[in-house]
Amino acid sequence: MWHIWLILSGIFFILEIFTLGFLVFWLGVASLITMLVSFFTDNIMVQVTVFLVSSSLLIFFTKPLIDKFLKNKKPVITNAFTIIGKEALVIEDIDPIKGTGQINVAGEIWSAMPSDSDMIIPKGSKVEIEGINGVRACVRPLPSNKFSGIANQ
Numbered sequence: 001m002w003h004i005w006l007i008l009s010g011i012f013f014i015l016e017i018f019t020l021g022f023l024v025f026w027l028g029v030a031s032l033i034t035m036l037v038s039f040f041t042d043n044i045m046v047q048v049t050v051f052l053v054s055s056s057l058l059i060f061f062t063k064p065l066i067d068k069f070l071k072n073k074k075p076v077i078t079n080a081f082t083i084i085g086k087e088a089l090v091i092e093d094i095d096p097i098k099g100t101g102q103i104n105v106a107g108e109i110w111s112a113m114p115s116d117s118d119m120i121i122p123k124g125s126k127v128e129i130e131g132i133n134g135v136r137a138c139v140r141p142l143p144s145n146k147f148s149g150i151a152n153q
Contacts, residue, residue, distance in 0.1 A: 001042060005035035005051075023059065030055035083110070083129050087142060094121040094139065103127060103137060111136045 012028030034051040041047070083105050094101030094112050101112040101121070113136045114121055121127060127139035 001044070001047065002035045002038040005031050005038055005047070009035065023063070026058040026062065027055050029058055080132050083108075083137065084131055086129050088112075088127050088129060088137070088139065090121055090123050090125045090127055090139075093123050094119075094127075096120070101136075103129075103139060105129065105137070112139050114138070115140045 009028045009031035012024050012031055016022070016024040016028065030051050033054045034047050037050045038047050086105050088103040088105035088110070090101070090112070091104050091109070092100060092102040094103075094114055096113055096117050096119070101114075103110050103112040112127070113133065115130050115138045119141075121139070121141055126142040128142050129137045129139055131138040
């Protein structure tokens with residue numbers, strides 16, 4: 001009977017690869033525990049009981065611990081989102097019709113598009129980054145006296 005429990009544990013471990021909940025893994029561990037018990041008894045009711053009890057206990061006691069490590073309460077802000085709200089210098093005309101435009105923010109070059117889709121922002125203008133749309137920064141022009149970032153290049 002131990003062969004069946006070993007095969008069952010293998011199936012559970014393979015299924016775990018395709019799931020996200022980290023639940024099926026514990027069924028595979030319970031199958032291995034039951035396989036060890038099957039070396040000592042041939043009674044199928046004892047083996048099924050060991051499987052049900054061990055899988056229930058493993059899930060009950062470890063699921064909250066796993067959830068604690070897998071779930072981040074605070075989202076991680078990546079480089080892309082750290083530029084929102086910063087000022088930048090337009091280094092290539094931002095033209096939504098032609099699909100062109102680049103800005104320099106904190107020494108990095110970003111593709112840019114205007115927040116107002118009809119607006120053309122000329123090279124040398126100062127802009128504020130309002131958001132990210134795909135791989136482009138969404139910008140709006142600033143009054144020339146408000147810019148405190150990068151010097152003209």
